[in-house]
Amino acid sequence: GAVVSQHPSRVICKSGTSVKIECRSLDFQATTMFWYRQFPKQSLMLMATSNEGSKATYEQGVEKDKFLINHASLTLSTLTVTSAHPEDSSFYICSASSGQGIAYEQYFGPGTRLTVT
Amino acid sequence: AQTVTQSQPEMSVQEAETVTLSCTYDTSESDYYLFWYKQPPSRQMILVIRQEAYKQQNATENRFSVNFQKAAKSFSLKISDSQLGDAAMYFCAYTKNTDKLIFGTGTRLQVFP
Numbered sequence: 001g002a003v004v005s006q007h008p009s010r011v012i013c014k015s016g017t018s019v020k021i022e023c024r025s026l027d028f029q030a031t032t033m034f035w036y037r038q039f040p041k042q043s044l045m046l047m048a049t050s051n052e053g054s055k056a057t058y059e060q061g062v063e064k065d066k067f068l069i070n071h072a073s074l075t076l077s078t079l080t081v082t083s084a085h086p087e088d089s090s091f092y093i094c095s096a097s098s099g100q101g102i103a104y105e106q107y108f109g110p111g112t113r114l115t116v117t
Numbered sequence: 118a119q120t121v122t123q124s125q126p127e128m129s130v131q132e133a134e135t136v137t138l139s140c141t142y143d144t145s146e147s148d149y150y151l152f153w154y155k156q157p158p159s160r161q162m163i164l165v166i167r168q169e170a171y172k173q174q175n176a177t178e179n180r181f182s183v184n185f186q187k188a189a190k191s192f193s194l195k196i197s198d199s200q201l202g203d204a205a206m207y208f209c210a211y212t213k214n215t216d217k218l219i220f221g222t223g224t225r226l227q228v229f230p
Binding site for chain 2: 091
């Protein structure tokens with residue numbers, strides 16, 4: 001149980017275009033979803049927290065107009081990187097929490113590797 | 118602000134031996150949760166073990182156990198009978214109830230046959 005999927009797993013886009021990454025909780029309802037960014041050989045950096053039906057809360061330094069997050073349902077959150085540039089190339093990971101159980105545990109997706117050319 | 122520190126960027130262990138990964142954290146809270154996550158080359162984050170701060174007993178999951186020292190704000194992970202499949206990045210993480218996870222910088226564990 002508690003499976004989170006991400007799509008696509010890899011994406012290459014041209015500079016200036018937008019790309020959307022989907023995060024789905026497959027067997028539970030996710031009241032909260034989190035988006036992380038991970039650079040090579042570094043830790044996960046939280047970008048934003050989203051609750052279903054509410055606006056996302058962005059971490060300091062994360063441009064909310066560039067990284068659009070939508071959490072329209074209890075099983076789906078999307079991250080749209082708008083007007084992507086090469087410096088946006090990174091590994092993006094989502095996680096989801098049901099708000100129940102022990103320590104409101106976060107379940108992680110497999111990640112999406114974004115390359116902007 | 119809460120912080121999590123992993124002072125060992127890399128560690129290595131021989132297969133079947135025991136290794137301990139260190140983690141310290143800083144918080145003014147008394148009720149919180151600590152985790153160790155494993156990130157293998159696939160980059161899928163896998164929960165290894167969790168510890169509730171109100172529990173004095175150290176958590177154990179098969180070959181994985183923790184040494185939780187609340188007063189010292191220390192949370193080390195011991196891996197016994199290391200296996201080749203244990204090779205990965207290990208991240209220590211902190212959260213207060215439903216709040217966000219705060220990760221350490223990670224320790225890369227190599228396992229030699």
